[in-house]
Amino acid sequence: MGPTAALQDVEVDYRGRGRALGPVSLTIEAGEIVALVGPSGCGKSTALRLLAGLEPATRGQVHRAVGRGETSVVFQAPTLAPWMSAAANVALPLELAGTPRPEARARAIEALARVGLAGIGESRPAQLSGGMAMRASLARALVTRPRLLMLDEPFAALDEITRRTLADDVLHLWSEARPAIVFVTHNVEEAAYMASRIVVLTRGPGRIAGEVRVDAPLPRPPGFRAWPVFAEAAEAVSGLLAAGAEAVA
Amino acid sequence: MNRAIDALAPAALILLLLAGWEAACRLTGVPAYFLPPPSKVMLAAVSGLTVLVPAAWNTLSVALVALVLAAGAALALALLVGLSPLLERAVRPLASALQVTPVVAVAPLILIWAGIDHPERAVIALAVLVAFFPIFSGTVTGLRSADPDLERLFDLYGASRLQRVLRLRLPAAVPFLMEGLKVGAGLAIIGAVVAEFAAGSGGVRGLAWQILDAGNKLQTDRMIAALVVLAVMGVAVHAGLERLERAGLRWWRGR
Numbered sequence: 001m002g003p004t005a006a007l008q009d010v011e012v013d014y015r016g017r018g019r020a021l022g023p024v025s026l027t028i029e030a031g032e033i034v035a036l037v038g039p040s041g042c043g044k045s046t047a048l049r050l051l052a053g054l055e056p057a058t059r060g061q062v063h064r065a066v067g068r069g070e071t072s073v074v075f076q077a078p079t080l081a082p083w084m085s086a087a088a089n090v091a092l093p094l095e096l097a098g099t100p101r102p103e104a105r106a107r108a109i110e111a112l113a114r115v116g117l118a119g120i121g122e123s124r125p126a127q128l129s130g131g132m133a134m135r136a137s138l139a140r141a142l143v144t145r146p147r148l149l150m151l152d153e154p155f156a157a158l159d160e161i162t163r164r165t166l167a168d169d170v171l172h173l174w175s176e177a178r179p180a181i182v183f184v185t186h187n188v189e190e191a192a193y194m195a196s197r198i199v200v201l202t203r204g205p206g207r208i209a210g211e212v213r214v215d216a217p218l219p220r221p222p223g224f225r226a227w228p229v230f231a232e233a234a235e236a237v238s239g240l241l242a243a244g245a246e247a248v249a
Numbered sequence: 250m251n252r253a254i255d256a257l258a259p260a261a262l263i264l265l266l267l268a269g270w271e272a273a274c275r276l277t278g279v280p281a282y283f284l285p286p287p288s289k290v291m292l293a294a295v296s297g298l299t300v301l302v303p304a305a306w307n308t309l310s311v312a313l314v315a316l317v318l319a320a321g322a323a324l325a326l327a328l329l330v331g332l333s334p335l336l337e338r339a340v341r342p343l344a345s346a347l348q349v350t351p352v353v354a355v356a357p358l359i360l361i362w363a364g365i366d367h368p369e370r371a372v373i374a375l376a377v378l379v380a381f382f383p384i385f386s387g388t389v390t391g392l393r394s395a396d397p398d399l400e401r402l403f404d405l406y407g408a409s410r411l412q413r414v415l416r417l418r419l420p421a422a423v424p425f426l427m428e429g430l431k432v433g434a435g436l437a438i439i440g441a442v443v444a445e446f447a448a449g450s451g452g453v454r455g456l457a458w459q460i461l462d463a464g465n466k467l468q469t470d471r472m473i474a475a476l477v478v479l480a481v482m483g484v485a486v487h488a489g490l491e492r493l494e495r496a497g498l499r500w501w502r503g504r
Contacts, residue, residue: 049401052405053405054401054404054405068406068407069406069407071405072405073401073402073405075398075401076398077396077398079396079398079399079402081399081417081420081421082501082502082503083420083421083423083501083502083503084420085503092402092406092416093402093405093406096403096406096407096408096412096416097406097407123503124502124503124504125503126502126503126504127503127504144406
């Protein structure tokens with residue numbers, strides 16, 4: 001099986017703002033977890049939208065080996081529709097794809113249970129805490145059993161304890177079906193903890209400053225943050241970030 | 250304690266103003282046709298209650314019918330416009346032109362079209378005209394208010410245009426629609442009253458006609474009594490809609 005998605009010499013220009021990204025080449029292999037790290041405005045969210053097929057590239061080529069409905073995105077905010085219950089929100093991707101409502105609802109309840117939200121199906125998003133809403137959003141992304149899962153700074157608005165728990169939960173969920181995961185973050189420790197490969201982008205318009213591999217078991221064993229591999233990876237990423245910022249400045 | 254004072258303050262002010270008014274009338278001996286004392290106005294209101302209440306209902310029912318018609322038309326047009334950006338560009342200037350033209354100026358024309366025998370139709374049409382715009386523009390704004398990331402999600406899962414409208418844009422527009430309905434209802438009452446004035450004594454027996462009729466007979470106390478009823482009705486309708494809106498928002502948000 002070939003790569004799940006790839007960018008080849010891709011550039012993105014936004015009208016009125018000029019170059020936002022590139023040139024960038026990046027290959028996402030099936031089942032790997034890749035972190036995109038870079039300073040604000042380096043185009044990492046743009047790269048994510050390209051890989052998800054939500055945006056066209058101005059130049060270069062985007063290859064996607066996944067079909068419609070096999071890609072899921074978790075955005076920065078939970079992005080749940082306030083007028084629908086949690087279960088209805090999670091069932092939405094299935095219903096849009098034509099799954100009959102009772103079956104979609106049943107699978108939604110099941111997906112909610114898998115992210116630790118059993119029994120809150122009838123609650124509205126406004127009744128959920130920030131962490132719970134993010135979990136519901138994760139359940140909505142997983143309900144279609146995607147082969148490519150995109151996370152766009154998904155835990156940025158959460159407190160440290162919640163984000164650590166969620167990081168472990170995402171890794172456990174990943175180990176069940178092993179989708180390829182691409183996630184964007186500007187948190188170096190989070191990248192080193194969750195990803196098997198960390199791609200560092202330079203200051204905008206982003207180009208690839210370098211890559212760091214984290215050779216350690218996934219999901220992470222307890223106490224992984226004290227391992228030398230973790231500290232070395234974080235150091236290497238920080239070094240690349242600093243070099244990437246200088247290269248442009 | 251403070252809350253009781255807060256609640257009583259408006260009533261106290263009204264009583265104070267009424268007392269000053271009454272005293273001024275009695276001390277200066279100003280003629281009653283020019284400025285009747287509030288006691289006379291009260292008497293006129295009580296004795297005219299059997300006329301004023303049906304008249305108020307007449308005006309209110311016209312406004313409500315107009316509101317329903319305006320809401321239906323505005324929602325339908327907003328949906329069409331929401332589906333086609335080209336149509337929106339075409340409709341905008343026309344809708345704005347309609348909005349900035351005063352009802353009184355349009356009234357004579359509508360009265361002619363409605364026909365001498367049916368001034369009540371003209372009154373409803375004019376009230377519809379003023380209530381239409383806030384509902385229309387509110388809904389159009391609302392249809393575009395959905396979270397852009399939710400729109401992307403609909404892209405991602407390949408939603409059809411119809412799915413997008415029914416499952417995303419229309420529900421997202423609900424708070425805007427409710428706000429538009431609230432503003433539209435207030436305007437429908439104003440529109441109905443203005444249109445009644447324009448229709449004159451043509452057989453529409455609403456509150457405006459009461460004011461006109463009393464004015465022609467120089468019965469100032471009746472005029473003021475009708476004005477008071479109109480104001481009370483306006484305040485009651487506004488308060489009712491405010492409550493409905495809040496309940497609606499709670500239902501929409503689930504909290």
